[in-house]
Amino acid sequence: MFVLKISFLAGNSLFINSGGEEVDDGKNHYHNDTSLSSFNLSPSEDWAYSYAGDYLWAKVNASTLVRNLTCEITNSKANIDNNFRLAPVSLTYYGLCLRKGKYIVTLHFAKALYSKSEDYSTSGKRVFDIYIQGMIVKKDVNIKEIPGKEHEERRLQFKVKINDGSLEIKFFWAGKGSLYNPPGLNGPLISAVSITRVPRKLHDWEIALIAVGCILFLLLLLAFMWRMGWIGDRELRETTVKIGERTFTLKQIIDATKKFSPKMELGSNIARSC
Structure with a gap:
């Protein structure tokens, strides 16, 4: 069990460059995600990740779980699709300090199958x-x-609703797909x-x-300008304000409210003045 320090500055979005x-x-702005530990809390403390499990047929160094390949991707932006994070069995991302509301989660997957370097995944699934x-x-x-x-x-x-400020996204390998190909083929992958x-x-x-x-606000602004002497009777007669389906001049409103007297009820004399 771990305790996370939650910031009071909740956010509306989160971007992680896996x-x-x-x-x-x-x-x-995509956050750095190159840590090799099995659990990592970001320096900004607004997201974290954890992974678990071991590969079945070989011991794989943690450094191989973070990859960067030169992929032939035509619509790749800022190289976020040239790298990816692997996990033997499960990989979980935690979004923290998110505002309450509805969100869209977009998961990007590198087309590492087209790597010009050694392609370790084309032969399997x-x-x-x-x-x-x-x-x-x-x-x-x-x-x-x-x-x-x-x-x-x-x-x-995917669409998701967040109520408590946190979001959990988990990728889990349930034993399906290729097992006997080069190490690193089974398990989730995300870019x-x-x-x-x-x-x-x-x-x-x-x-x-x-x-x-x-x-x-407009009425108060015009009334202030009139009191200051910045606009005269001509402007008062020519300036109109539409309220509902009816239109009134500012002079009609001032006369009906007796120069916006607090003793006047809102709207009680406007109709009679017209």
Whole structure:
């Protein structure tokens, strides 16, 4: 069991360059993920990862779990798809300090099958399952079979709701796929993780409240300008404000409210003055 220090500054997004250095693709900033330990909490303390298990037929050094290959990927951005992180059995990413709401999780998979260097995966099949928040969202994932054009990265997207500020993404090898090929073939593989918040749609009452607030602000601003003598009667008669389906001049509103007297009820005399 481990204890994480949670920051009070919750975020709306998180980008991790699995197996690669810190990088910026022009839109998003991807965190460095090159640690070789079985558990690592990021310096920013807003995400962590852990992996577990051993390869069946060979002992593999931890350094081989982080790879960088020169891939022939046509739509690769800022090299986030040229590297990847491997795990023997399970690999889990923890998103921390995320605001409550709906998010889209995008999983990027390097097309390492097209590496110009030694290709250790073309002769076999890598199969694993994906869990989000403890629920399986994709079973028997085979990177080769993810829809996409040849020599392009492959992506999977999932919608998720976060209520407690944390997100768990787990890749788990359930013993399927190739077992007897070169070490490192079985187990999950991931190149990058992107977590972005879905903008919340405003309710009708919120839109109405904003509209009323804008109208009141405009009225107060014009009243202040009139009191300061910055606008005269001509401007008052020509300046109009639309309230609902009706349009009033600023002078009508000032007269109806007796120069915005606090003794006047809002709207009680506007109708009579027209």
